[in-house]
Amino acid sequence: MLIIGERISIIAKRVREAMNKRDPKPIQELAQAQWKAGAHMIEANIGPAEEGGEDLIQWMVTTIQGAVPIPICLDTTNYNAIEAGLKVHNNEWGRPLINSTSNDPERFSMLELAAKYNSQIIGLTVGKGGLPADAEERSAIAAEIMARAMEYGVPLEDLFLDPLVLQMATSQDHALKVIKAIRMFQELNDPPMKTVVGLSNISNGCPKDLRPILNKYYLTLLIYEGLTAAIADPHEVTETAKTIDVIMGKTLYAHSYLEM
Amino acid sequence: MSYVVPKETYTGKVYTLQFGSGNKTITVGGENALPFLTFEGVIPHKPAIAIEIQDTTPADWPETLQKVFEGVSGDPIGWAKYCQDTLKAEAIVLRLISTHPDRENRSPEEAAKIVREILNAIEVPLIILGSNHVEKDSQVLVSVAEVAKGKNSVIGKAQEGNYKTIAAAAMANDLKLIAMSELDINLCKQLNILLSQLGFDKEKILTDPMCSALGYGLEYTYSVMERIRAAALTQNDPTMQPPIIADIGMYVWKIKETVASEQELPHWGSTAERGIAWEVITAVSMIMAGAELLIMRHPRAVDTVKKVIGELV
Numbered sequence: 001m002l003i004i005g006e007r008i009s010i011i012a013k014r015v016r017e018a019m020n021k022r023d024p025k026p027i028q029e030l031a032q033a034q035w036k037a038g039a040h041m042i043e044a045n046i047g048p049a050e051e052g053g054e055d056l057i058q059w060m061v062t063t064i065q066g067a068v069p070i071p072i073c074l075d076t077t078n079y080n081a082i083e084a085g086l087k088v089h090n091n092e093w094g095r096p097l098i099n100s101t102s103n104d105p106e107r108f109s110m111l112e113l114a115a116k117y118n119s120q121i122i123g124l125t126v127g128k129g130g131l132p133a134d135a136e137e138r139s140a141i142a143a144e145i146m147a148r149a150m151e152y153g154v155p156l157e158d159l160f161l162d163p164l165v166l167q168m169a170t171s172q173d174h175a176l177k178v179i180k181a182i183r184m185f186q187e188l189n190d191p192p193m194k195t196v197v198g199l200s201n202i203s204n205g206c207p208k209d210l211r212p213i214l215n216k217y218y219l220t221l222l223i224y225e226g227l228t229a230a231i232a233d234p235h236e237v238t239e240t241a242k243t244i245d246v247i248m249g250k251t252l253y254a255h256s257y258l259e260m
Numbered sequence: 261m262s263y264v265v266p267k268e269t270y271t272g273k274v275y276t277l278q279f280g281s282g283n284k285t286i287t288v289g290g291e292n293a294l295p296f297l298t299f300e301g302v303i304p305h306k307p308a309i310a311i312e313i314q315d316t317t318p319a320d321w322p323e324t325l326q327k328v329f330e331g332v333s334g335d336p337i338g339w340a341k342y343c344q345d346t347l348k349a350e351a352i353v354l355r356l357i358s359t360h361p362d363r364e365n366r367s368p369e370e371a372a373k374i375v376r377e378i379l380n381a382i383e384v385p386l387i388i389l390g391s392n393h394v395e396k397d398s399q400v401l402v403s404v405a406e407v408a409k410g411k412n413s414v415i416g417k418a419q420e421g422n423y424k425t426i427a428a429a430a431m432a433n434d435l436k437l438i439a440m441s442e443l444d445i446n447l448c449k450q451l452n453i454l455l456s457q458l459g460f461d462k463e464k465i466l467t468d469p470m471c472s473a474l475g476y477g478l479e480y481t482y483s484v485m486e487r488i489r490a491a492a493l494t495q496n497d498p499t500m501q502p503p504i505i506a507d508i509g510m511y512v513w514k515i516k517e518t519v520a521s522e523q524e525l526p527h528w529g530s531t532a533e534r535g536i537a538w539e540v541i542t543a544v545s546m547i548m549a550g551a552e553l554l555i556m557r558h559p560r561a562v563d564t565v566k567k568v569i570g571e572l573v
């Protein structure tokens with residue numbers, strides 16, 4: 001399973017300060033730590049970044065890729081910033097991922113960028129009208145995003161459908177609906193559609209010591225249903241992903257499989 | 261409607277391994293398809309065969325096999341030259357059986373002396389094996405490795421109980437290493453991981469998953485080799501991508517079918533022919549399962565297997 005390291009986010013105070021001061025050290029340290037812990041891709045979440053977003057994302061991409069030889073998941077709602085980020089991204093280390101488009105007309109233009117820069121893209125299964133009620137509604141939105149992707153010239157294998165994980169503490173009934181959506185998304189195409197989740201949202205608002213527990217067990221069920229990728233803390237989930245690969249026969253067992 | 265051959269595509273590839281020096285090197289591995297399935301991928305190198313000699317008179321070999329090497333087998337250097345010059349062996353395996361504590365218990369220094377003399381006498385690549393005694397091998401192979409420095413030879417076998425010392429010796433003298441586990445694919449993978457963690461280059465390993473003779477557990481070896489290749493090619497598992505070596509002769513030439521005389525079992529036919537057939541069938545099974553390098557004893561069996569390989573590629 002593809003692990004996208006989540007820790008470089010404007011929500012974290014240390015990261016926000018580093019972004020403001022353009023101090024590469026904390027960013028590069030986080031990138032390296034996540035890469036060593038098993039991340040295949042690094043998320044760079046700069047928030048809405050309405051002002052100076054282009055400069056900021058370019059600095060982020062080059063700073064991160066100056067420290068680790070892996071691709072970046074670009075996370076902002078700012079169209080110009082995404083384009084600026086894609087321009088400096090080093091595709092030799094893998095193709096970038098745009099986070100995200102959705103069924104909101106304001107976000108369709110992200111598909112245009114994915115097509116233009118040969119980038120992969122996340123399709124968040126929400127529309128303008130608020131949160132989806134169940135797996136079926138997520139699936140219906142997914143089908144619309146897929147149609148839109150084809151219209152914009154984005155191959156379906158470059159689209160990662162995201163069912164939107166909600167908080168256990170406030171929306172417990174959605175936990176199972178999201179798992180069901182992962183199963184349903186794959187049936188929308190042959191070969192099956194790729195899927196992604198923002199994993200930690202499941203434990204958002206929960207006590208700190210509970211969070212890794214909820215994250216890991218939830219991830220186990222999602223992988224079992226065929227999840228392709230997760231935006232998560234690799235320190236937390238690499239062990240889970242490797243173990244599930246062994247249980248599902250995708251990797252050959254050896255006593256040191258976790259060290260591989 | 262024309263028939264279309266169904267094709268499998270693989271994500272992994274076996275490492276290419278070269279041993280020997282000068283213009284007499286051997287290269288094995290490098291393929292990205294299952295054995296002989298040339299229509300599914302590239303198989304750049306044929307399986308190779310090394311002929312086995314020992315560092316002492318092979319008194320424990322069956323008479324029909326001893327006879328083949330009569331006159332040369334008392335002297336390891338002469339024996340090695342005979343294999344190279346007369347039998348045209350592409351590689352030679354020297355088994356240091358006399359170092360075993362239950363045999364002559366020769367010292368590491370004595371073993372190193374023989375290895376040095378053989379390396380000076382032959383040009384073809386040499387594979388140097390201990391006596392398969394875990395403690396003694398870790399002394400003998402360390403001495404021998406120093407002598408083989410610069411010759412790009414293969415030494416072995418490193419096992420769970422002695423891999424650290426032997427791998428360190430191979431690394432220090434830039435040699436290739438045989439990693440052996442006992443018919444268990446998970447332990448085979450584990451040993452290759454442990455070697456990598458020591459800093460030993462995966463691309464310098466030959467995997468020996470332990471051989472067996474037809475009728476004596478061949479199907480276990482076959483299955484383990486097959487699964488190693490499947491993991492290497494379909495799961496792209498780097499720990500399973502070193503070429504496989506099959507140590508055939510030692511398992512074949514001790515079983516009843518190759519040893520029992522015609523007087524004892526007249527209805528089984530000629531003892532000599534039986535032994536050769538047994539070694540051939542075992543060897544051909546191993547290359548079908550995925551072995552890239554074979555250790556064999558009888559020259560006629562070697563020639564027959566070469567012919568089979570020639571017809572398959």
